[in-house]
Amino acid sequence: MMTMNNKARTIITTDGEVDDMNSFLRYLLYSDCFDTEGIVLTSSVYHYAGDPAKGIEPYRWTGSEWIKDFIDLYAQVYPNLKIHAEDYPSPEYLKSIYYIGNIDSPGEMTKETKGSKFLEDYLINDTDPRKLYIQTWGGTNTTARALKSIEEKYAHQPNWPAIKERIEKKVIIYIILDQDVTYSEYIEKNWSIEVINDRFNFWYFAYAWKMVESQLATRLQPKWQLSLRDNYGPLLKKYALIGDGNVLEGELEEEQRGIDQYLEKNPDYARFDFISEGDSPSYFYFLNNGLRNSDDPSYGGWGGRFEKVAGARKYINSAMDYNPYNQRYEAQYTLTRWFDDIQDDFKGRAAWCVAKTYDEAAHYPVVSIKKGNDQQVTPGETVQIQAKASDPNQRDLAFKWWHYFEASTYQTAPVPTGAEFESMGLLFGKVSEKLAKPPVDPIKLVRENTETVEVKIPENIQSGQTIHLILEVTNGTLTTYQRVILIAK
Structure with a gap:
């Protein structure tokens, strides 16, 4: 919304x-x-x-x-x-x-x-x-x-x-x-x-x-x-x-x-x-x-x-x-x-x-996150993030959770930074080979197409590191998002 x-x-x-x-x-x-x-x-x-x-x-x-x-x-x-x-x-x-x-x-x-x-x-x-x-x-x-x-x-x-x-x-x-x-x-x-x-x-x-x-x-x-x-x-x-x-x-x-x-x-x-x-x-x-x-x-x-x-x-x-x-x-x-x-x-x-x-x-689905959009987590635990959603026109809703790993500070392999290449390279799409390596996403989601997603917090996450989860709720025309940031204790 x-x-x-x-x-x-x-x-x-x-x-x-x-x-x-x-x-x-x-x-x-x-x-x-x-x-x-x-x-x-x-x-x-x-x-x-x-x-x-x-x-x-x-x-x-x-x-x-x-x-x-x-x-x-x-x-x-x-x-x-x-x-x-x-x-x-x-x-x-x-x-x-x-x-x-x-x-x-x-x-x-x-x-x-x-x-x-x-x-x-x-x-x-x-x-x-x-x-x-x-x-x-x-x-x-x-x-x-x-x-x-x-x-x-x-x-x-x-x-x-x-x-x-x-x-x-x-x-x-x-x-x-x-x-x-x-x-x-x-x-x-x-x-x-x-x-x-x-x-x-x-x-x-x-x-x-x-x-x-x-x-x-x-x-x-x-x-x-x-x-x-x-x-x-x-x-x-x-x-x-x-x-x-x-x-x-x-x-x-x-x-x-x-x-x-x-x-x-x-x-x-x-x-x-x-x-x-x-x-x-x-x-x-x-x-x-x-x-x-x-x-x-x-x-x-x-x-x-x-x-x-x-x-x-x-x-x-x-x-x-x-x-x-x-x-x-x-x-x-x-x-x-x-x-x-x-x-x-x-x-x-x-x-x-x-x-x-x-x-x-169509109008925007109304979406909220139980327990709030910033939640503290413990290394190794399995957490459930529950959303609540309704549609102003009573249309059917579809849910999609995904991990925005580039925005997360917990990463098994660091995301390259802009300092690693020149701005003109950005503009014209020229990148070095080392920037072409596919990422390995360490976060696996369970029931990512439902209101409640389950995620296993890595054992090696450090205090203060974050995991960014994005929820998309759509009625087929308009989409409402929620960003949930899990913060390691």
Whole structure:
């Protein structure tokens, strides 16, 4: 179940590429799961509005109205969505929190803009104890300008250390790539803010998805994509696909993936193939779907798995999982292993756009774990982990337990780390032979397709080591997860 308690707070910053648009469309369908505090248009090295006074021409700039246009389409399906989840924000509210930030040129952070002022005021006046995730789908420049304004106004005041510490403890910046220099040149040097940096895995849900094994990409193909686009109302109809005739004003011709000429020059793509949602992993990461992805970046979930950078409050997605389809460890599989689940969930929610009664569509199974999701265990004992599940529409439920051995700290053979190869090797799937050795999973599950699973705890597990068990409960359309962490005494 997508839990509404303790929803994550977030502010989206975006530069308006076609994949940003697709990611925003999906985000609207999941907006009941978050407290969306702001939406800010920004620039990047790939997209900017230009500055005539400085002789800077626009580059691949798609304008500032597209967000409002998408919200207008959301408004058409909003009454239906509210039938299925009451926490969907109103279209009027979403428009009220939309601001134009620093958009003139790549890394522009000299000006105070409506977007930077919104961020500045929000951070200064924020009293909510929850973390604040600033999603960065483009450049960090508007966020950097807001932080710079705060520094300029408060750095000489007696309470500056307290202000700075409060912001640093509360804010998490999730960066998709580094799309300008303002993080490295300003934020990283002046602020100790936690950063989740998706440097390369997003590509596999973006323009490099053709590199994903075919078994993992079945729901990125034309037939499936058209079934999503064409059957769920006006909002989904706007979902962009390869060769769909969609033309973005301001975009370069070679980047117009909707036109026939793109198909002619890129024969690897079929008409109505998936294009990209490279920014969606930024909110998959803190989506409260039971996988506890954001509890610890090393746990893994829809947003991938991350490793901590030594000596920094930064995590990068270089953690590796074993991909059985190509029989090697790779970082991208921490994301691509979830593609079927991610897409099926998307289509399940899309059905809410057209189902006019609660019983016409599926909803998330309600699942809990008896004795809690963190349980202490003793070496050598046999434990039973019991779940309790029900379906809101009284649909039949199927259960599947499995051991996420790469996320567990108890391992008979250590999982390779990202330090064992270079990041470009990750991006292009080149790994050394030693990373291709199949893993030996020491944890055996009994009755893994029932509510109650049985597991024998290894005799040699050390105190504090963990075993991560994942439970998937599905009604055939939507799936609820639970992660149970067994901790050795």
